[in-house]
Amino acid sequence: MSDMEPVPAATVVLLRETNDKADLEVLLLRRNSSLVFHGGHWVFPGGRIDAEDFDQASGALEYPAALRAAVRETREEAGVDIDEKQLVHTAHWTTPPRLPRRFCTWFFICPLSEPVSVVVDNDEILEHRWITARAALAEAEAETLILPRPTMTTLRDIKKHRNFPQLMEAVKRGGIRVFPQDSIYYRPQEMGCQ
Numbered sequence: 460m461s462d463m464e465p466v467p468a469a470t471v472v473l474l475r476e477t478n479d480k481a482d483l484e485v486l487l488l489r490r491n492s493s494l495v496f497h498g499g500h501w502v503f504p505g506g507r508i509d510a511e512d513f514d515q516a517s518g519a520l521e522y523p524a525a526l527r528a529a530v531r532e533t534r535e536e537a538g539v540d541i542d543e544k545q546l547v548h549t550a551h552w553t554t555p556p557r558l559p560r561r562f563c564t565w566f567f568i569c570p571l572s573e574p575v576s577v578v579v580d581n582d583e584i585l586e587h588r589w590i591t592a593r594a595a596l597a598e599a600e601a602e603t604l605i606l607p608r609p610t611m612t613t614l615r616d617i618k619k620h621r622n623f624p625q626l627m628e629a630v631k632r633g634g635i636r637v638f639p640q641d642s643i644y645y646r647p648q649e650m651g652c653q
Contacts, residue, residue, distance in 0.1 A: 465553050465561035465644055467521055469529040470505030471546065472568045472613060473539065473575075474626070475589065482621050484589040485614065486577065487604075488536055491585055500605045501588070501595070503613070504539075505564065506532040520651030522548075525565035533569075537587060538578030545569045547627070548652060549616075550636040551645040552609040563644035566613065568630065570623050592618035609638070 473486040485503070492499035505528075512524040512531065526543040533539050550566035577587045590598075592614040598604035599611060606614070616636075620626040637645050647653075 463556075463561050465563040467508040467525065467644075468506060468562040468564040469508060469525040469532065470503045470564050470566050470609075471529045471533050471541070472503050472549075472566065472617070473533070473537070473541070473571060474568060474617070474623070475571045475574075476622060477591070480622065482591050482593075483617060483623070483626065484591050485595070485617060486537060486539075487588050487590055487595060487610075488579060488584045489586045489588075491583055500607050500610075502607060502610055503566075504533045504536040505529065506536070507562070522565070522647070522650045522652035526567075529565070529567050536580065536584045539575045541569050541571075545571075547630060548635060549630055550609070550613065550638070551642065552638045553642045553644045555639075563642070564609070566609070566636075568626070570627070612636070612638075 474483050477484055487501040488504060489501050490498055508524045508528040512527040513519060514523065526546055529546055530541055530543055533541050546567040546569055548565065549568050552566065553563040554561040579585065579587050595604060595606065595614050596611065596618065599606045617626065620629055
């Protein structure tokens with residue numbers, strides 16, 4: 460069996476501070492279990508980059524298309540409108556070879572300063588939760604929540620921080636997480652990511 464080429468995709472980690480400002484919560488969505496890729500798993504909003512996400516000004520550059528796809532997918536899957544300017548690129552994950560579906564996914568965080576209403580489509584996405592990274596990881600450990608590896612890794616990074624300033628400082632210092640480290644699918648300058 461030959462390896463499939465990964466499909467470009469984008470994912471958004473929506474974050475808000477808890478009411479008491481003592482911690483951060485992320486938005487997780489439960490995918491329909493009938494879906495081939497991560498069916499039944501809890502994930503961040505996201506999906507493939509579509510042809511219409513590319514614009515004439517940037518041509519075939521993948522990074523600007525990933526920003527537009529992130530905004531579009533967040534609206535489609537969670538009913539939340541965000542702006543590209545709110546997105547901070549933090550990671551790029553490529554699904555390992557020999558899996559039924561492969562994606563090379565741009566990860567963004569999106570700190571929210573205003574409350575938002577989440578409305579799932581009840582087709583691809585069946586429910587949503589705002590949850591702290593610590594609580595989500597504890598539920599994954601207890602096997603009451605199924606999380607894909609990139610989601611778990613992202614949550615482990617987030618759980619170290621209790622507020623936006625701490626998190627944003629760590630993101631600035633930490634650079635971009637790339638998996639695998641030598642991925643041929645992550646060429647930031649060539650793809651329009653300065």
